[in-house]
Amino acid sequence: MVENNIILVGTGHILEKSVREVEEVIEREKPDIVAVELCPSRYEVLRGGVTDFSVKDAIAGGKPFLMLTHWLLAYVQRKMGNELGIEPGAEMLAAINKAEELGCRVALIDRPIQITMQRFWKKMRFTEKLKMLFSIILAIANIGSFGGKVKGIDLNSLTNEDVVTKLIEELREFSPGAATTLLDERDAYIAGSLLALRGDGPDTDKKIVAVVGAGHVAGIKRLLDHPELIPPREELCTVPEGRLSINNIFGIGICAVIAILAVAILFSGLSLDILIRALFWWFIINGSLSALGVLIARGHPFSALIAFAVAWLTSLNPFLAAGWFAGLVEAKLRKPSGEDVRKLMKVDSLRELMRNRVFKIIFVAALANAGSIAGTFIGAYVVLHVVGLDISQLWQGLSGVI
Numbered sequence: 001m002v003e004n005n006i007i008l009v010g011t012g013h014i015l016e017k018s019v020r021e022v023e024e025v026i027e028r029e030k031p032d033i034v035a036v037e038l039c040p041s042r043y044e045v046l047r048g049g050v051t052d053f054s055v056k057d058a059i060a061g062g063k064p065f066l067m068l069t070h071w072l073l074a075y076v077q078r079k080m081g082n083e084l085g086i087e088p089g090a091e092m093l094a095a096i097n098k099a100e101e102l103g104c105r106v107a108l109i110d111r112p113i114q115i116t117m118q119r120f121w122k123k124m125r126f127t128e129k130l131k132m133l134f135s136i137i138l139a140i141a142n143i144g145s146f147g148g149k150v151k152g153i154d155l156n157s158l159t160n161e162d163v164v165t166k167l168i169e170e171l172r173e174f175s176p177g178a179a180t181t182l183l184d185e186r187d188a189y190i191a192g193s194l195l196a197l198r199g200d201g202p203d204t205d206k207k208i209v210a211v212v213g214a215g216h217v218a219g220i221k222r223l224l225d226h227p228e229l230i231p232p233r234e235e236l237c238t239v240p241e242g243r244l245s246i247n248n249i250f251g252i253g254i255c256a257v258i259a260i261l262a263v264a265i266l267f268s269g270l271s272l273d274i275l276i277r278a279l280f281w282w283f284i285i286n287g288s289l290s291a292l293g294v295l296i297a298r299g300h301p302f303s304a305l306i307a308f309a310v311a312w313l314t315s316l317n318p319f320l321a322a323g324w325f326a327g328l329v330e331a332k333l334r335k336p337s338g339e340d341v342r343k344l345m346k347v348d349s350l351r352e353l354m355r356n357r358v359f360k361i362i363f364v365a366a367l368a369n370a371g372s373i374a375g376t377f378i379g380a381y382v383v384l385h386v387v388g389l390d391i392s393q394l395w396q397g398l399s400g401v402i
Contacts (some may be wrong), residue, residue, distance in 0.1 A: 187219030
């Protein structure tokens with residue numbers, strides 16, 4: 001597909017036929033520039049390089065769940081590629097190699113993956129995140145049994161326009177936030193990159209072959225025809241302020257409830273013994289479930305002990321997370337290396353994935369947080385039951401203050 005001296009080659013990232021097609025187009029067109037749907041960090045990974053890894057950055061905020069989702073998605077794609085006998089991203093590597101062979105300039109035109117994943121995670125609703133995680137788990141369980149087909153779609157037809165359209169429509173229905181971030185925004189970023197490479201003015205004669213995923217072709221073509229629709233680069237690269245997570249929202253709510261209960265206890269005659277029992281159950285439930293998450297992730301017992309000790313407090317503070325503490329302890333004990341990061345990109349089995357120290361740290365942090373969230377809900381219910389404070393008692397206590 002040719003647009004404004006730009007030849008768009010839509011590929012399937014795990015299809016051998018895409019490798020052949022890319023090489024044939026570049027050989028035939030002999031372009032000035034070969035542009036590939038990669039960012040610098042993805043290019044380094046594809047070339048076998050090791051990206052920097054910061055434990056502190058990885059487990060901050062909601063990133064454990066984000067990174068867990070990212071790596072599991074990559075794992076699913078890699079396993080599907082193995083089933084078809086091809087490494088994911090092979091067509092991009094083939095394009096780069098052919099460009100270097102012919103002396104063409106190589107350009108990386110995709111938005112940095114770190115920005116894409118952060119925007120992807122922050123724009124998704126909580127229910128969308130849950131559906132995404134369950135779908136990934138289901139995909140992992142079904143790998144090897146699809147026989148070259150997914151939902152009745154022949155994988156070898158994934159670059160056909162009607163199939164691509166169907167898959168994109170399904171993604172938009174499944175998760176509008178994910179579709180916007182992974183498709184629409186990247187279409188705009190890539191189209192802007194291509195226009196910048198081509199240069200301004202009608203007299204430009206640079207020929208560009210752009211190798212992109214088939215799902216991006218229609219969107220990029222539309223934006224090349226209407227560049228006025230492309231948002232400013234700063235808008236596409238800004239990580240939005242994070243919404244309050246379920247944990248944060250409920251944590252703030254619990255803080256308010258505890259404050260109300262404390263006031264109500266002072267003015268409604270509830271004994272100090274009841275308060276101590278309520279706090280005891282709050283500590284036990286939060287700590288046990290957070291520690292259980294660490295143990296399910298096969299974390300170190302000391303990491304589980306730390307999660308147990310701090311979960312009661314982090315559940316009350318929306319700006320702290322039990323996984324942050326458990327993950328730091330796990331990192332101190334496991335001591336991941338650059339080699340672990342490199343191996344993480346090449347794991348071929350779930351067992352190997354679980355043995356990777358980098359993945360283990362993120363998994364520990366994510367499940368410690370998940371246990372803490374569950375503990376917040378369950379603990380709040382038990383505390384209210386132990387206190388035995390009904391609406392009339394609460395109103396009586398608050399009336400005493402007023």
